[in-house]
Amino acid sequence: MADDHKHSATAAALLPLLGGAGNIVSVTNCMTRLRLELRDRALVRDGALRALPAVLGVVEDGESYQVVLGPGTVARVAPELERLTAGHGDGAVTAEALAERGAALRAERGARNATPGKLLLRRIAAIFVPLIPALIGCGIVAGLAGLLANLGWLPALAPALGAVASGFMSLIAVFVGYNTAKEFGGTPVLGGAVAAVIVFPGVARVDAFGEELAPGQGGVLGALAAALLATRIEKWCRRRVPEALDVLLTPTLTVLGAGLVTLYGLMFVAGEISTGIGHLADRLLAHGGAAAGFVLGGLFLPLVMLGLHQALIPIHTTLIQHQGYTVLLPILAMAGAGQVGAALAVYVRLSRNGSIRTTIRSALPAGLLGIGEPLIYGVSLPLGRPFVTACVGGAFGGGLVGLLNQLGDKVGSTAIGPSGWALFPLLQGNHGLGRTVVIYGAGLLAGYAAGFAATYFFGFGRGALEELNAAPATETVPEKAA
Structure with missing residues (x-):
């Protein structure tokens, strides 16, 4: 209460x-x-x-x-x-x-x-963001089930936990279809109904151009495309079908038309794209892991500022659905580590500015758990240069995780949303949980250290440092101090 x-x-x-x-x-x-x-x-x-x-x-x-x-x-x-x-x-x-x-x-x-691009990304985010709580919950349950199985504890409970964790993922296409139709102005349940075709086991009996379909083929991308098509068909029907017949014809034509196109086209195309995304992520980190990790970790904070990070949500979801985890998220999470390191350096350098130090003390716990907004908007971005040096820290953390991936140690996350320390319960790799945790932890430490060092030595001009340390404790953070 x-x-x-x-x-x-x-x-x-x-x-x-x-x-x-x-x-x-x-x-x-x-x-x-x-x-x-x-x-x-x-x-x-x-x-x-x-x-x-x-x-x-x-x-x-x-x-x-x-x-x-x-x-x-x-x-x-x-x-x-x-x-x-x-x-x-x-x-x-x-x-x-x-x-x-x-x-x-x-x-x-x-x-x-x-801009049209940013508006589209926001709409895509509106489709997938409501699914994040279920992804997190099921991901943690899946991790617990795997831990019990590896340790040999409670053998009767592990299969039950696996079923709890896998149920949502087996039907995620339906939820994506529902949210897509809702976001683009269609009837949500029709979008879900068409997307459900993708995961229906009976599609294995459908021969599409000489090839049998596989349940789940096309995944979330196929569900997104199917629901978009269903929405277009539904809107077309609403404009042309007589009102007296609308309740019968519109849903029938929507499900029939979009369902057949999904079976005889979208599932194959989306399946090829989904497979390509998985191969591309694996090749990117297998052959250029250090460089790719450095770039991804360094650019993620600016992507967040521009809203472009939303384009990665369907990619993460596709990787989780097809491979069990996304190898990109742990690398991108290093941006938060660079942010924490930069904030610590600001705290040390501005030893006489009580206002900024108080802000850092209150925002740092959230930053350690991967919630970067308080530190970004309360500390690094208003100060200018520390935002850039935080990106440097993220680059070094991402580079280390990418390098180890290139050497054969994959580190992935079974869900999207959390980062920082909050990502530990969701980690999964190809060499056991203990080794995966160590590698991810090493990346965080590298991000903290690089962000701290870059900010401590290069985060302030001489005049700005003197001005900020001369400020009384009651002053607010200036607009720009770089």
């Missing part, structure tokens, strides 16, 4: 700083952030909002205003804030002129930031 009161109090504290209930159009959340659609951005009191103890950072991304609260907390605060804003929609306190002004501001920001 105390926690419930705390989350209610957090929502109540956020509400006036966001411009009141009438200024909030919608409230959603991802794993760490509140995602808010606002009528008038100018009504937000940024300074007071950032000063709230529960707020770890603030991000503006296209049309959404995002408040970083951290995992667990955000899932509990979001419904409380949504409850407080209920009933304060278009006809409440906010005047029409204010709503129009907010719409104009959103359109202006949208024209500036929402």
